[in-house]
Amino acid sequence: MDTITGLLGCRYPVIQGAMGVISNPELVAAVSEAGGFGLLATGFITDPDELIRQIETVKALTDKPFGANLMPMNPLSRTYAGIVVDRGLRGVTLSAGSPRQLVPFLKTHGVTTFQVVASVSNALKAEALGIDAVIAEGMESGGIQSRNGVGTMVLVPAVVDAVKVPVVAAGGIADSRGFRAAMALGAKGVQIGTRFIASEECIAHEKFKRAILRADETSTSVVIDGRFGYRVITSQETASKTQETSNELPTSMARQMRDSWVGGMEAGVPFSAGQVAGLIRQIKPVSQIINELVG
Numbered sequence: 281m282d283t284i285t286g287l288l289g290c291r292y293p294v295i296q297g298a299m300g301v302i303s304n305p306e307l308v309a310a311v312s313e314a315g316g317f318g319l320l321a322t323g324f325i326t327d328p329d330e331l332i333r334q335i336e337t338v339k340a341l342t343d344k345p346f347g348a349n350l351m352p353m354n355p356l357s358r359t360y361a362g363i364v365v366d367r368g369l370r371g372v373t374l375s376a377g378s379p380r381q382l383v384p385f386l387k388t389h390g391v392t393t394f395q396v397v398a399s400v401s402n403a404l405k406a407e408a409l410g411i412d413a414v415i416a417e418g419m420e421s422g423g424i425q426s427r428n429g430v431g432t433m434v435l436v437p438a439v440v441d442a443v444k445v446p447v448v449a450a451g452g453i454a455d456s457r458g459f460r461a462a463m464a465l466g467a468k469g470v471q472i473g474t475r476f477i478a479s480e481e482c483i484a485h486e487k488f489k490r491a492i493l494r495a496d497e498t499s500t501s502v503v504i505d506g507r508f509g510y511r512v513i514t515s516q517e518t519a520s521k522t523q524e525t526s527n528e529l530p531t532s533m534a535r536q537m538r539d540s541w542v543g544g545m546e547a548g549v550p551f552s553a554g555q556v557a558g559l560i561r562q563i564k565p566v567s568q569i570i571n572e573l574v575g
């Protein structure tokens with residue numbers, strides 16, 4: 281059962297990437313209902329009850345399988361892994377931090393594990409830990425970036441050649457051309473972030489969605505913080521705001537992300553999106569996005 285659909289119990293090999301504070305339960309449920317695999321994002325949740333509430337909300341909206349992203353660098357990630365197991369979630373993606381502690385725990389309890397990697401060496405380490413699949417995420421993607429990024433076009437076949445577990449491609453995929461290209465590179469599935477922000481079901485503020493629609497392929501850049509970088513929609517304003525906030529990470533990050541990404545407040549964390557924003561011209565329902573992608 282080494283297909284992504286077999287591992288995750290979904291119809292299409294399309295994973296909705298976790299997206300900080302905008303992987304809202306309605307988006308997750310819509311993706312799973314449409315045949316993909318929706319993912320809640322726990323990296324910036326600071327209260328376990330909030331995660332339980334989000335899981336229950338998804339379950340009230342769909343009976344299809346869905347999962348969660350855990351970030352080991354979040355001190356509560358072990359608690360969240362316990363909640364995921366107790367609530368019977370089908371799959372977990374791991375990113376930002378070492379998966380060493382969480383993978384054995386999750387696997388023992390029957391949860392399928394995916395590790396997000398940005399290099400062949402990290403893919404090999406994850407495979408040695410017994411991970412079920414890796415997500416090779418190219419530097420064109422939205423969200424947190426490694427400092428020495430490799431593009432999806434090179435990273436995916438390099439990882440495919442190196443590991444035996446299935447590989448999912450992430451970064452720069454928004455339509456059927458990207459989906460088919462990922463398969464041609466040897467991926468068994470795709471993980472998509474930015475395209476789902478510009479969906480009807482995503483909780484992201486209209487300003488965020490419109491910034492994606494306005495963007496062209498040169499509109500994003502990686503802002504480097506002391507410990508990590510992340511890809512944002514570039515403007516003079518966001519560049520200066522980032523300087524002001526970078527020292528406060530990560531404690532006040534969640535609140536600032538919510539104020540900006542959901543609240544549309546211009547002050548604070550800039551909108552994060554991938555280069556693929558340059559290909560996105562319309563806000564669509566999730567079901568249409570997925571049908572066009574795999575059609």
Ligand SMILES: Cc1cc2nc3c(=O)[nH]c(=O)nc-3n(C[C@H](O)[C@H](O)[C@H](O)COP(=O)(O)O)c2cc1C
Nearest residue numbers: 297298299300375421422423451452473474552554
């Ligand atoms: C706004 C935003 C927030 C993100 N937050 C997370 C996160 O919390 N955890 C994670 O593993 N990946 C995160 N990502 C990465 C996505 O899950 C996904 O891998 C990526 O967006 C794929 O590239 P694409 O944007 O080109 O589709 C984020 C991406 C975006 C755009």
